[in-house]
Amino acid sequence: MELTAAPPKSSQIAQFIKQEIISGRLKPGARLDSIRSFADKFDVGRQVVLSAFNILSNEKFIAKEVGRGTFINSDWTENKSYKIGLWLNKHLISHPAYVELFASLGVAASRTNDNIVLGSADAKMSFTKWIKERKPDGVLLTGLIDDAFIRKVKKEKIPFVVIGNYELEEDVFRIASDISALENAMTAAIKIFNSRNVGIIGGNPSYLISKQLKGCVRNAIEKMGLKYDEKLLHFSIDEDGYAGIKYLLEELETKPDLLYITVQSFFGVAKYYFEKKLSKKSFPRIIFSSVKSKIAYPELVDLVVEIKDTSSGMLGLKMLRDILQDGRAMCRVEYSQWKFEFMNRNET
Structure with a gap:
């Protein structure tokens, strides 16, 4: 059995004081107890407390x-640490498009000791009431975002960052997805x-991200000298994947042999595949954007377009913290980068 030594007492004391500061129990400008008081409290020598103070001083605490x-x-x-709101405008928390956002934001908040509070259509209250x-x-904002909603948010006089690809005229800080990797993957x-x-x-189909996805596919098709067929690009407001794959494979004469599916469509596509008891040879090659380790049915996916660790939740939290600390961020718009990787699929 491998034994791990406990951290020095000076480090333990420094960590204790640090947590008191981060939590807000010790306020900026407050005077600390004397070295003797801390030595008595923790039953250690004064030199140990002095070393702890030196650690905190070096870290600017x-x-x-x-x-x-x-x-x-x-x-x-x-x-x-801050209390950070995540508001999904007119969308439910259960919406599959936000799985990766929640995951990356949770990881980022655990590192900064921030407290995340959620608000969405589930809450059955207005944004204004939720803020109060x-x-x-x-606040980090995503969901159905337009200029009218942004103007409403600005009236609340609260710092905010928009997460997502939107066509906005209002001036905002935002995190958008650079999906150029998808064109390369295609x-x-x-x-x-x-x-x-x-x-x-x-x-x-009216969303900016949908228009960008369509552009990526068209560019890839034309780059490879293929014929662009608009009928193979299926977008729908209420798309769950099942209706889309059923339409493409059952109602069109020309069927896709390579298919990009979004997060919200994936489970519907998988349901159709298993219900129809299809073989992989008879099914289109699938490109899917997700975290590779979290794909529910990896056997269906041929190529995963993966958002890197610096994904939208992490970048959004960092930008919002910069605004809260300094009143501004380094840039108005920052992009989360995607990369792609082929996956092995057995042809059975």
């Missing part, structure tokens, strides 16, 4: 003032799989 004592640094911000009841320090897949008919199953 505390400042020593000659003849006055030791104080919580009044201008420290990097490790301050939950009192977040700042081009590579067409070449490797010798595909001739490329399709999509996607959501609301």
Whole structure:
């Protein structure tokens, strides 16, 4: 059995004080107890407490003032924790498109000790009422976002960051997805799989992301010298995947042999595949954007377009924290990058 040594007592004391500061129990500008008081409290020598203070001083949590004592640094911000709101406008928390957003935001918040509060159509209350009841320090916004909603948010005088690809005239801080990797993935897949008919199953056709997906596919098709067939690009406001795959495979004469499906469509496509007891040889090659390790039916997927660790939730939280700390962020728009990787599929 491998034994792990406990951290030095000075580090343990420093960590205890740090958590008191992060949680807000020790306020910026507050004076710390004397070294002797901490030594008595933790039953250690004064040198141990002095070492703990040195750790905190090096990390900018505390400042020593000659003849006055030791104080919580009044201008420290990097490790301050916040109450962060995540508002899904007119969408439910259960919407599959937000699975990866929740995951990346949860990881990011655990590192910064921020508290995340959710609000959505589930709450059955307006954004204004939610803000007044939950009192977040700042808000991440996604869902159905338009300029009218942004103007409503601005009236609340609360810092916010928009997450998603939207066509907005209002000036906002936002995190968007750079989906250029999808075009590269499509081009590579067409070449490797010798595909001739490329399709999509996607959501609301009026969304900017839907228009961008369509553009990626069209560019890849034209780059490879294939014929562009608009009928193979199936977008619908209420798309669940099942209706889309049924339409493409049962109602069209020309059927796709390579298909990009969105997160909200994946389970419906999988349901159709298993219900019909289809073989992989008779099914289109599938391109899917997700976290590779979390794909429910990896045997259906030939190529995964994966969002890197610096995904929208992490980037959104970082940008919002910058605004809360400094009143601004380094840039107005930042992009989460995608990469792609082929997966092995047994042809049975």
